[in-house]
Amino acid sequence: MAQAELAHGGHEEHQTTTGLSHKKLLMWAFLGSDCMFFGSLIATYLVYKNRSLGGPLPEDVFDILTTSTSTFVLLMSSMSMVLAYSALTRGNMNGFRIWLLSTCIMGATFLGFQVFEFNEFVNHEVHFECSHLEDLTKFERTFADRCDGTVDEVFIEHAGLTPRTNLFGTTFFVLTGFHGGHVTLGVIWLLAMFFYSLRKGGITPAKHEEVDLAALYWHFVDIVWIIIFTVIYLFGVFPGF
Amino acid sequence: MTTLGIPIPKRPIHPTGVWDWLTTIDHKKIGVLYGVTAFFLFLTGGVEALWMRVQLMGPEADFVTPEVYNQLFTMHATTMIFLGVMPMGAAFFNFLIPLQIGARDVAFPRLNAFSYWTFLAGALILKFSWFMGGAPNAGWFGYAPITGIEYNPGNGIDFWILSLQVLGIASLAAALNFIVTIINMRAPGMSLMRMPLFTWMSFVTAFLLILAFPVITVALIELMFDRFYGTNFFVTSAGANPLLWQHLFWVFGHPEVYILILPAMGIVSEILPTFSKKPLFGYPVIVLSGVVIGFMGWMVWAHHMFTVGLGPVANSVFAVTTMAIAIPTGVKIFSWIGTMWGGSISFKTPMMFAIGFIALFIIGGLSGVMHSSAASDAQQQDTYFIVAHIHYVLFGGAIFAIFGGIYYWFPKMTGKFLGEKLGQLNFWLMFIGMNVTFFPMHFLGLDGMPRRVYTYSEGMGWDYWNLVATVGSVVLALGVLVFLHNFFKTLISGEEAPGDPWDGRTLEWSIPSPPPHYNFVQIPTVSDIDDWWHRKREDDSSLAPVAGSSEDEHDIHLPDPSYWPLVTAVGLFIGAYGLLYTLNIGTFTGFPLFAIVGGSITLVGITAWSLEPVNEPDSDH
Ligand SMILES: [Cu+2]
Numbered sequence: 001m002a003q004a005e006l007a008h009g010g011h012e013e014h015q016t017t018t019g020l021s022h023k024k025l026l027m028w029a030f031l032g033s034d035c036m037f038f039g040s041l042i043a044t045y046l047v048y049k050n051r052s053l054g055g056p057l058p059e060d061v062f063d064i065l066t067t068s069t070s071t072f073v074l075l076m077s078s079m080s081m082v083l084a085y086s087a088l089t090r091g092n093m094n095g096f097r098i099w100l101l102s103t104c105i106m107g108a109t110f111l112g113f114q115v116f117e118f119n120e121f122v123n124h125e126v127h128f129e130c131s132h133l134e135d136l137t138k139f140e141r142t143f144a145d146r147c148d149g150t151v152d153e154v155f156i157e158h159a160g161l162t163p164r165t166n167l168f169g170t171t172f173f174v175l176t177g178f179h180g181g182h183v184t185l186g187v188i189w190l191l192a193m194f195f196y197s198l199r200k201g202g203i204t205p206a207k208h209e210e211v212d213l214a215a216l217y218w219h220f221v222d223i224v225w226i227i228i229f230t231v232i233y234l235f236g237v238f239p240g241f
Numbered sequence: 242m243t244t245l246g247i248p249i250p251k252r253p254i255h256p257t258g259v260w261d262w263l264t265t266i267d268h269k270k271i272g273v274l275y276g277v278t279a280f281f282l283f284l285t286g287g288v289e290a291l292w293m294r295v296q297l298m299g300p301e302a303d304f305v306t307p308e309v310y311n312q313l314f315t316m317h318a319t320t321m322i323f324l325g326v327m328p329m330g331a332a333f334f335n336f337l338i339p340l341q342i343g344a345r346d347v348a349f350p351r352l353n354a355f356s357y358w359t360f361l362a363g364a365l366i367l368k369f370s371w372f373m374g375g376a377p378n379a380g381w382f383g384y385a386p387i388t389g390i391e392y393n394p395g396n397g398i399d400f401w402i403l404s405l406q407v408l409g410i411a412s413l414a415a416a417l418n419f420i421v422t423i424i425n426m427r428a429p430g431m432s433l434m435r436m437p438l439f440t441w442m443s444f445v446t447a448f449l450l451i452l453a454f455p456v457i458t459v460a461l462i463e464l465m466f467d468r469f470y471g472t473n474f475f476v477t478s479a480g481a482n483p484l485l486w487q488h489l490f491w492v493f494g495h496p497e498v499y500i501l502i503l504p505a506m507g508i509v510s511e512i513l514p515t516f517s518k519k520p521l522f523g524y525p526v527i528v529l530s531g532v533v534i535g536f537m538g539w540m541v542w543a544h545h546m547f548t549v550g551l552g553p554v555a556n557s558v559f560a561v562t563t564m565a566i567a568i569p570t571g572v573k574i575f576s577w578i579g580t581m582w583g584g585s586i587s588f589k590t591p592m593m594f595a596i597g598f599i600a601l602f603i604i605g606g607l608s609g610v611m612h613s614s615a616a617s618d619a620q621q622q623d624t625y626f627i628v629a630h631i632h633y634v635l636f637g638g639a640i641f642a643i644f645g646g647i648y649y650w651f652p653k654m655t656g657k658f659l660g661e662k663l664g665q666l667n668f669w670l671m672f673i674g675m676n677v678t679f680f681p682m683h684f685l686g687l688d689g690m691p692r693r694v695y696t697y698s699e700g701m702g703w704d705y706w707n708l709v710a711t712v713g714s715v716v717l718a719l720g721v722l723v724f725l726h727n728f729f730k731t732l733i734s735g736e737e738a739p740g741d742p743w744d745g746r747t748l749e750w751s752i753p754s755p756p757p758h759y760n761f762v763q764i765p766t767v768s769d770i771d772d773w774w775h776r777k778r779e780d781d782s783s784l785a786p787v788a789g790s791s792e793d794e795h796d797i798h799l800p801d802p803s804y805w806p807l808v809t810a811v812g813l814f815i816g817a818y819g820l821l822y823t824l825n826i827g828t829f830t831g832f833p834l835f836a837i838v839g840g841s842i843t844l845v846g847i848t849a850w851s852l853e854p855v856n857e858p859d860s861d862h
Binding site: 018 | 348349413417418420421425426427431451452453454455456458459462463466470471473474479480481482485489492
């Protein structure tokens with residue numbers, strides 16, 4: 001594994017200075033760079049937190065139970081990625097393929113959740129009964145004056161959150177959208193590897209580093225999501241943050 | 242050859258002529274491509290500057306309209322920073338780093354080619370804006386919300402955003418490549434503390450690049466989404482804070498200053514010992530101060546925002562950190578002077594530029610310390626005093642070092658000496674021109690002349706020094722013309738240079754000029770700082786310059802050329818325009834046809850690239 005790209009196909013094998021492979025170092029350096037990328041997006045989100053001039057706001061749209069589920073699925077995908085890599089290094093090609101495919105499926109499931117969630121937010125509706133005005137969110141309260149005695153309940157069909165609605169929508173969709181983009185790339189990468197592994201000699205235990213790189217990326221994307229989930233979702237709905 | 246059923250055209254194994262340049266992955270040729278392209282773009286930035294100097298020659302001139310003037314200063318700065326100085330630095334990274342660390346190429350040769358072509362794509366997107374409805378006009382810092390669609394509806398800012406995004410991809414790819422190269426491809430014995438100073442400073446620069454560019458990438462994405470898709474990042478009527486852009490931009494922008502100057506410092510640190518015939522004074526101290534500058538560069542960004550009202554505490558903190566960063570810089574200057582002290586100095590052209598660098602950089606550094614004081618900066622902000630400062634550090638600093646570097650390494654690159662007499666003329670014209678142009682701007686600034694304003698009234702007392710500055714800029718331009726003359730004259734009939742023309746100290750001088758495509762017949766084993774210098778003095782004939790011997794050449798396997806990096810970059814070029822130019826098909830508005838086409842080309846390029854082996858199994862060298 002510790003051989004220079006230059007040496008592939010050559011007669012001799014060059015050792016690298018550090019013993020680490022070039023690609024591994026490249027991946028680590030890239031992930032360092034990507035940290036600054038997500039760091040800047042999260043910083044933007046935090047700078048604009050509680051600064052939206054109108055709703056909907058996090059407490060209106062977030063459904064922690066749904067997002068916890070998708071977070072759990074993504075976490076499990078990291079575990080199955082570990083199992084896939086470990087199967088490969090032990091030479092268990094079938095185990096590798098199964099775990100790799102299940103990683104892809106869980107990644108895709110997470111993306112499905114995200115699509116569902118975005119769709120829910122965009123089509124958010126406000127619906128409350130005029131007898132329970134004290135339970136309303138800040139956003140819902142802006143419609144409270146419709147309870148003028150002539151109606152029992154208020155129903156607003158078009159109260160969705162889009163990237164254009166307010167600062168929350170702008171920062172939320174762009175941040176989670178870019179994370180989703182990273183997950184999508186990861187799924188494509190892992191799927192490509194899965195199909196490549198079906199070819200004879202495509203992926204072999206000797207080429208485990210190719211999988212290791214994808215796994216590194218996958219875990220990174222997973223960790224970024226844990227941060228987003230904590231900072232944006234959990235801190236967004238629980239008071240005191 | 243087919244892979245996965247896709248017919249892949251034959252790989253160019255031994256291309257010639259244009260194909261050779263289009264498919265090359267040789268770090269030396271890519272260095273030349275970077276250098277020539279960047280120098281041409283540097284000239285276009287110079288023309289933009291001269292245009293402004295003509296307009297400012299006298300009061301109330303109408304040589305250009307205010308609108309064009311706004312475009313001129315924006316394009317001048319963006320060009321010089323992103324298309325001039327940075328890629329000229331990249332040219333030196335490419336050509337020198339593998340030679341200085343004793344490697345045959347960079348870690349990822351095809352990624353390196355991709356960096357160049359992507360840089361070219363970004364450069365073209367920016368420069369074509371002149372012919373596609375107007376150049377960007379909001380300064381190189383592009384403050385939002387004035388760059389928002391509401392206040393700046395033309396396409397200029399769009400081109401600026403797209404160009405910088407594409408250039409960012411190029412810089413990121415290059416920086417990642419050089420980080421891996423420097424960490425992992427050093428010759429045996431080349432420990433970090435034996436690395437040549439230029440390689441060291443490039444190493445720090447590469448880290449600054451990978452950490453700083455994502456920040457401006459995010460800022461540009463936000464601005465782009467505001468402009469293209471109607472988001473609210475910088476829309477003040479939706480509650481946005483205009484300072485967000487300034488923070489993001491300068492968190493990138495100040496490290497960017499060091500991205501521009503650290504390679505220049507590295508070049509000077511190579512030239513001075515060679516022409517003083519002395520080792521660099523305090524090598525570990527210079528390395529350390531370079532690293533410290535790299536770290537501290539992250540803690541000073543708000544000194545660009547002293548007048549926006551961050552409050553006395555923030556202003557004081559950033560004033561102190563800014564003053565503190567002068568310490569490692571000062572340490573470097575003392576080390577350079579210490580290097581020359583007591584040396585037998587030969588005042589060849591490269592040395593003249595290096596000494597010029599020190600002198601001018603000290604002036605720029607001192608005026609920098611002056612406006613590190615928030616109170617003093619409040620007077621100087623947005624005046625010509627700042628223009629004077631930035632040109633002393635970036636022209637007197639970065640550009641002088643780059644010219645010195647060109648004169649120094651030209652014999653290595655081409656096997657020919659640039660003319661010494663013309664070189665001296667080149668230096669003195671540029672040195673005098675530079676001072677006559679920019680020194681008066683200190684007076685103009687302290688006298689209250691605002692920058693970025695297309696003209697000034699008679700009777701403000703600014704006529705005289707503006708005229709002087711314009712005359713100086715003509716002298717400066719003459720200096721650059723002398724360089725061009727020298728360059729072409731040398732290419733046609735230059736004096737032949739040997740492998741080690743200056744009695745050099747670092748490994749690149751141990752091989753013939755120009756270097757063979759495999760660089761080193763045998764990878765050297767390093768046992769000292771300035772290893773080559775020591776080996777020459779050990780008087781061991783077995784360690785004489787290694788000339789290529791045809792017998793050995795056959796055993797050296799280098800990566801084969803590839804056109805996929807070019808294809809991938811072409812896809813990015815088309816795709817970037819595709820984000821701007823969308824189609825309306827029937828009721829479907831904004832269909833991004835070109836983005837899809839470009840994206841597909843890039844995807845094909847990346848896929849074919851990743852399936853392509855580094856070497857064709859049947860290639861014979
Ligand atoms: Cu600064």
